[in-house]
Amino acid sequence: MNKQSMGGDFLFATRIGCMDGRVSRPIEEFVRGLLTPAEGQELVIDVIPAPGMDAILAGESNFAPIEQYRKMAEISVEHHGSRLAIVSGHNRCAGNPCTDERHNGHIHKAVETVRGWGLFETVIGVFVDPERDVHIAVPAEESVAVAA
Numbered sequence: 001m002n003k004q005s006m007g008g009d010f011l012f013a014t015r016i017g018c019m020d021g022r023v024s025r026p027i028e029e030f031v032r033g034l035l036t037p038a039e040g041q042e043l044v045i046d047v048i049p050a051p052g053m054d055a056i057l058a059g060e061s062n063f064a065p066i067e068q069y070r071k072m073a074e075i076s077v078e079h080h081g082s083r084l085a086i087v088s089g090h091n092r093c094a095g096n097p098c099t100d101e102r103h104n105g106h107i108h109k110a111v112e113t114v115r116g117w118g119l120f121e122t123v124i125g126v127f128v129d130p131e132r133d134v135h136i137a138v139p140a141e142e143s144v145a146v147a148a
């Protein structure tokens, strides 16, 4: 089955990151800058949230088993046809209170984890700063074009 047809009227992407509501809109806007839905299609974003998700996926938090989030990602990919995952960490994170530098390290490891699942065509790591600006911490692999 052609994955591209699975979404139908919707073009899905997947946000894997903190439950913190402050990062939702900035990341949604970031995704809108990457993906252009086809005529008549609406871009929608599945959310896989947890407090301090970057630390969880880096293996440095015991909040919940990583497997649980892999299963959620599977639904996003296999049932919705999402091909793009945005993995995020952010400043002033209650679930993962640490320096920006440490977040950067967690985001790198988290992207490795999600790429290791082999589900998404493209995985990008981002950091959301105190002004809620989104910075690319881990770009898409050069060989993989961002799904459009």
Ligand SMILES: [Zn+2]
Binding pocket: 018, 019, 020, 051, 052, 053, 090, 092, 093, 094, 095, 096
């Ligand atoms: Zn957070």
